[in-house]
Amino acid sequence: MGNIRSHRLSREDIEANFGDIHPPLDRPRALLEADRCYFCYDAPCTTACPTGIDIPGFIQKIRSNNVVGSARTILSENIMGGMCARVCPTEVLCEEVCVRNTHEDKPVEIGLLQRYATDPVLEAGIPLFERAPPSGHTVAVVGGGPAGLSCAHRLAVLGHEVVLFNRDAKLGGLNEYGIAAYKTVDDFAQREVEYILSLGGIEVRQGALGEDLSLAQLRNDFAAVFIGVGLSDVNGLDLEGEDLAGVENAVDYISRLRQAEDKTKLPVGGQVVVIGGGMTAIDAAVQSRALGAEQVTIVYRRGPEHMSASAHEQELAQINGVSIQHFARPVKILGESEVEGVLFESTRLDEDGRLADTGETFHIDADVVFKAIGQKLRVSDLEDESLEMQWGKIVVDADHATSIMGVWAGGDCVAEGEDLTVSAVQHGKVAAMAIDRYLHAGETR
């Protein structure tokens, strides 16, 4: 691994590269920005928000210096409003539909305002929620990511006891292990988890389906079950050379990076190739650059408009010196024992818009290759053949109920999963409210 090494950049440079990507607004700037909100009727931003936050409402409260009330407006719809303020692709959600775009091509900075309102509340641990009287029911929530935490919090607010089973050492799921470090500095994911748990009523236990838990046992032991296990498996390339040293799943690298005590000690390649077109690809590429990789190339089989990473994220990668090579698919990973490069074949769209090979090949030198072509649910973990699945994910209805009575699911592991923290939070919230109705209906029967 000749060229994979740490300390490519000075500590100062690495700390600067992993600093807060969008520094928070101070009070004067927040007030000015809040003043730009037109307080729209049936506001398009609220409609665009997967969790339906009353955005003009929380901005008005910033304007009137009622920051705690503003945070309450946000967190009562989205308990992870703090993280979403940092990681939401606002440019394709609330900010995309802001009427200011029509007016002046510049939306209200909703994400930054949301952070302005929620940061002080989480910082000071101001309690905004009270639990309803005890219901006497205990619900199992499997998975400590955004979906599970959101579901657990709402259930606890509604008066239920929750046992939250988590596989990893820390709670937070992809917020803790997946999202790029510069989007959530100062251990924010854990601070948010602490805030959620401070409500009470949520007991955290180590445990994972397919390991020490079974769905059948959970259904037996608990009044209801919520599955929010995310996608713990990754898609492979199925290519020659995939097992060479230096070829790694991007999610594993990002997770190591997030958990590193000292980023200067993290080894990084000199020439990095990332295969994929989503957020994971962008995060792996940009963070490699931030650690000092000299040349980082994202290779994607289709065009920029087909990438699941937003235009904003693609731009972020390019600003950080990442090259994006479109319309190429990997054919073979080159090297003896260590990776030395990747052979690609150029692709094109045929008359029907289908991807087709061109027969032209090229190769890119690489000492590190990251695979970022998607994650998948480890279906075997679920062990229950009556659970209806589609495209390898759990099928749920509008209430996030699965095909099994008493079992709900949400987050990336369900068929509607959108790969966004904000969607997962909404799934957990909707499921919790449905579970609450289910449990109370059971009482009256």
Next chain:
Amino acid sequence: MADLKCKFLGIESPNPFWLASAPPTDKAYNVNRAFEAGWGGAVWKTLGEDPPIVNVSGPRYAAIHSNDRRVIGFNNIELITDRPLQTNLDEIRQIKRDWPDRALVVSVMFAMNKETWAKYIPMIEDTGCDGIELNFGCPHGMSERGMGAAVGQVPEYIQMATEWAKGAASVPVIVKLTPNITNILPPAKAAMDGGADGVSLINTLNSIMRVDYDTLTMYPTTDGMGTHGGYCGEAVKPIALNMVAEIARTQATSQLPISGIGGVTDWRDAVDFLALGASNVQVCTAAMVYGFRIIDDLTDGLSTFLDEKGIASVSDLVGRAVPSVTDWQHLNLNHVEKAVIDQSSCIQCGRCHEVCEDTSHQAITHTVDGERRFMVIDEECVGCNLCVSVCPVEDCITMKPLTGGVDPRTGQPISDDRLEWTRHPNNPMRQDG
């Protein structure tokens, strides 16, 4: 460039912008800076008898801010000059000598006895000042001592003190009126009857700005206690404009020259005052908020405006809008307007719909053919102008008069005839014919 030269009561100034009697005109140092910046004139901060009054040595001002900290409203509890009379007289004399082309008027306030006025007016005139302004407006402190607004709120006192001042003065006398009254006409008429050469208005309005949200005391305070002060700045302009227009359009007072005061911040505010009957304007708050150099926008803006309008001089603008001001009872009740929303500039915020729905006449859609779309429903629109007022896009919503056909709201044909309330069939006191 239009000539901004101006003559008020025979007092000439290079432009119609005078600094009002207030902190900016307290000392030669300030007035000198103002004249260097280009102000046309100044009314010296109010003089009184020795020994001088004492001001608080703590907060004298407070403001209402927009979120970007623009000052929208302003108040003060400062009293008249707190310097010895002779110091002021000496400085006034020097300033007039140094700036002969600028208008220099001296504001005065004395107790209600004739001898005092007879004693001081000649001393003040002797400085060479161009005129004297009687401060019958200050609403705080001095009014507790029977001066300022305490005089200005009683027409008989206004007339009496004006007569005393006129009896002792050879230069023009301006009476500065308080807005802390229910009807501006009796005070204006009293000033006229007392022989005033002109009036200036408005002085400040009684006001408390807010409370301190930590201490739950009023804000600001002097050692824990506060008092009401005089409110001014942009927020008071509409009040001032109404009072100016009332004097200008009322036959008994229409010949009384007016110096307009109250929230003049940019040249458009000056156009408002001049067109509604003032012959010049006085400015204080804008200078206190932005400094003297705003005079450049005031003069340049007014001059450019006059050029664009083809109006040769400031005096040709004076009173131009007065004939358009009338009593409610003379408005044409047959006239019908409807709001029209320009769909190409609408940004879809929906504020017009929400306010119309909640607080007016349910006359704006939110959805048309399943699409988010805000359109006026003529069958419901009363033409109230609320949507125009709240729309964040200038000229996106406009009012269009109906010139024929039928008003879809009432089903009544649009009539070319004027119908005033005075003749309206619903008016039990209507005049026939």
